[in-house]
Amino acid sequence: MLLITCPNCGVAAEETELHAGGEAHITRFGPEASENDFEDYLFRRENPRGVHFERWRHANGCGKWFHAARCTATLEVFGTYSAQTTEPPREILETIRAKRPAWTWRDLK
Numbered sequence: 001m002l003l004i005t006c007p008n009c010g011v012a013a014e015e016t017e018l019h020a021g022g023e024a025h026i027t028r029f030g031p032e033a034s035e036n037d038f039e040d041y042l043f044r045r046e047n048p049r050g051v052h053f054e055r056w057r058h059a060n061g062c063g064k065w066f067h068a069a070r071c072t073a074t075l076e077v078f079g080t081y082s083a084q085t086t087e088p089p090r091e092i093l094e095t096i097r098a099k100r101p102a103w104t105w106r107d108l109k
């Protein structure tokens, strides 16, 4: 069972109380974007075996969206954070790095 803590209301919710919203931090493109950029935005998603950043909604709770960092292989949740961010918070990246030394995030130094 997947247990994720909603950062908006603080409730540790079971997977059945949440609604998965797909990959987090998708970059939107403007009207000047190429067809390939627009196609990537609409259809191409990461599907890693390992660390993944996802959107979730606390559907049977506060109803708000948030982001979660978790491992798709072990279901370990590294942390949750506001959906109003364009990238994961540094403390969550450092938590992941401490548990998965070989893992890298593009901006983690």
Ligand SMILES: [Zn+2]
Residues within 6 Å of the ligand: 006, 007, 008, 009, 010, 011, 058, 061, 062, 063, 064
């Ligand atoms: Zn909530």
